[in-house]
Amino acid sequence: MYLVSVETVKIKDFIFNTNKLKTIRGASFLLDYLNQVVVNEILNKNGVKKEDILYVAAGNAKFYCENKEIAQNIEFEIREAYNNFAPDSKLAISYIDSGSEKIWDAMDKLAKETNITKNKGFSKINLDLPFIEKCNICCDNPVQIKKENFNENLEKYVKNFEPYLEKENSKENINEKLKTLNDRYKIAYQIFDNDKVKGICPSCFAKYIAANLIKDDFQGIGFYSEFKKEFKDEFKPVDSLEEYELKKSFIGFMYSDGDSVGEFLKNAKDNFEDENKYKEFIKNFSQILDKYTKSSLIEVLKELREEKKLDEHFGEFLIVGGDDVCAVFPGHIVMEISRRFQKKFNSKMKDYYKTCNFKIKGSNITSSSGVIIAKAKTPMYYLFDQSLILQKNAKKKRYETYENKNVDLKNGFIDFQVIGSEGTVNIGDFRRGVNNLIQRPYSIEKMDFCENIDGLLCLIENLKTSNFPKNKLRMYYDLKCEIEKNPNKSMENLFELINTIVKLDSEQKELILTWIGKENLSNSHEDTLKNILKNIFDVIELYDFVGGSK
Ligand SMILES: [Zn+2]
Incomplete structure (x- = not known):
């Protein structure tokens, strides 16, 4: 038997190479469709038995097949399909003769093989020539589709789906849906008029079409489909x-x-x-x-x-x-x-x-x-x-x-x-400057020795409900900064900080004391006091983004 691995690689490059929500959404759908529908169908067609499929999920697939010829054929068909449906997507496909090897050993061996394939990299033909017109969406690939040849390209693209339409549903029905895509959603209008694009590459073109298939809940694929089961008509896609x-x-x-x-x-x-x-x-x-x-x-x-x-x-x-x-x-x-x-x-x-x-x-x-x-x-x-x-x-x-x-x-x-x-x-530089004022990252569950996110969000909510003045938080922050920056005057600043807390009204003082974790400030040691409010900047930064209000 041969053990085969198919991995979609550089997924993030494929999805985020444009800043258009529509094409990002479409790219994500295409990868789901290829993985969930196309790969499964190709395996089925090549006689791979259900029990020999380890998994087909999240862009990857792992399965056994009879011999090398079948493995090669499957590779060819999968590559061809990815190329047609999602030009510019990248695959790492590898297989090994698993012989008499135990499944866990074979999987280890295959993983090593896959890593070698991935490390070889994925070449891209560089067409950075000044006279070649670049796609107006990704600003990278050459233009191949314009208003003039849009219809023939759409017709050609839609044909890709034919072998994969669900057999149990009426094929004609879905075919009809595909053929009327442009009429119903005016894709040509979206691209060339609404988005003012002069020319587009095959990859972005495919993503535009896929984005419209999501609206149709095409073959029930992807997270949006599951989302829509729960939220029905609340799904109202926007373009940016x-x-x-x-x-x-x-x-x-x-x-x-x-x-x-x-x-x-x-x-x-x-x-x-x-x-x-x-x-x-x-x-x-x-x-x-x-x-x-x-x-x-x-x-x-x-x-x-x-x-x-x-x-x-x-x-x-x-x-x-x-x-x-x-x-x-x-x-x-x-x-x-x-x-x-x-x-x-x-x-x-x-x-x-x-x-x-x-x-x-x-x-x-x-x-x-x-x-x-x-x-x-x-x-x-x-x-x-x-x-x-x-x-x-x-x-x-x-x-x-x-x-x-x-x-x-x-x-x-x-x-x-x-x-x-x-x-x-620059997150790295930023963090070095505020070391003793933030406690990020926070733990999700409550643990000893780790600041917990519930505590932080709850603290901010309580501060907001009690109408704690934001300028006072700012003042604490400034004083804390001074204490860090200026060790000579730290006692002075610390005293001022404590003093402002002591003067708060009882409800607000209670809040701050809970935050600090001290019942009484007056008999605490200086070093302990220096450590109070050590996540003040986390509180200030998230202040407007906690508690559900806009
Ligand atoms: Zn493009």
Whole structure:
């Protein structure tokens, strides 16, 4: 038997190479469609048995087939389909002769093979010649489609779908839907008139078409389809974030990723002797991971909807599946969404982990997330890059927290950053300057020695409900800065800080004392006092983005 791996690589380049919400949405749909419909159909056509498919999920596929010829043929057909449906998408396909090797050894060997393939890189023909007209959407690829040849290109593109239309549904019906796409959604008008594009490349063209297929809930593919089951007609796609009613305000970009998936799988194989049982386990696991990611997000959105904390236009789902959630929400609610999502996901995965009953404990999968709050006009790829930096911070914190510690179950973390009107920020430089004023990243679950996100968000909500004056928080912040910057005068500034707190009215003083964690300030040691309000900047930065109000 041959063991084959198909991975979609450079997914983020494919999705975020334009700043248009429509094409981003379409790109994401195309990858889901290729993975869920096209790859499955190609495997089926090539006689791959259901029980030999380990998984087809989140852009990847792993399966056994009879021999090398079949593996090669499958590779050819999958590459051709990706090329036709989603020009410019990248694949890493590799296979090995698994011979008499045990499934876990074969999978290790294949993983190494896949890494070699990935490290070879993915060449791109450089057509950076001045006389070649560039696509008006991605500003990168040469123009191939213009108003004049739009219809023939659309007809040709739509033909790609023919072999993959659901057999149980009436094929004619869907075919009809595809043929009338342009009439119903005026795609040519969208591109050439509305978006004032002169020429477009095949990749962006495909994404535009796919974006319109989402409106049709085409073959029930992708997260939007599941979302629509719950929220029906509340899905009202817009073309750019600036079109949101929250035009002038802030948007929140959330990027959550599963922690220690690799470690989990590595530990898993030591618990199996029966190859078939391991096969079952792998199949089951990839479905559970995907299901819990999607259901956790849906449940959170439903909750917030019921609590009337979310507007109708409330989200853009860029990547939701596997262990990833990359999505845009209104700025005032994104922290709450991420916090609740992570908590739900972690708890579901912990329950699942307990049922696995592994010999080695502590390799449960959790979510770590990076949240960026920024002006709606900030470019998407920038939001993505910055949220990735924050997500990595959160993961690093998780790693450091558990390094050399034996625990049965681990927790997840969250990091965040507000990018104000300046539009850009170097997160690393910024953090060095405010070391003793922020405590990010925060833990999702309550733990010893870690600041917990519930505590921070709850504190801010309490400050807001009690109408705590924002200028006083600013003053505390300034004094704290002075104490850090100016050690000679630190006693003086510390005294002033304590003095202003002591003078607060009793309700507000109570709040600050709870925050500080001291019942009485007067008999505390100087060094302890220097450490109070050490997350003051976290509070100030998130102040306007917590508590559900806009
Ligand atoms: Zn393009």
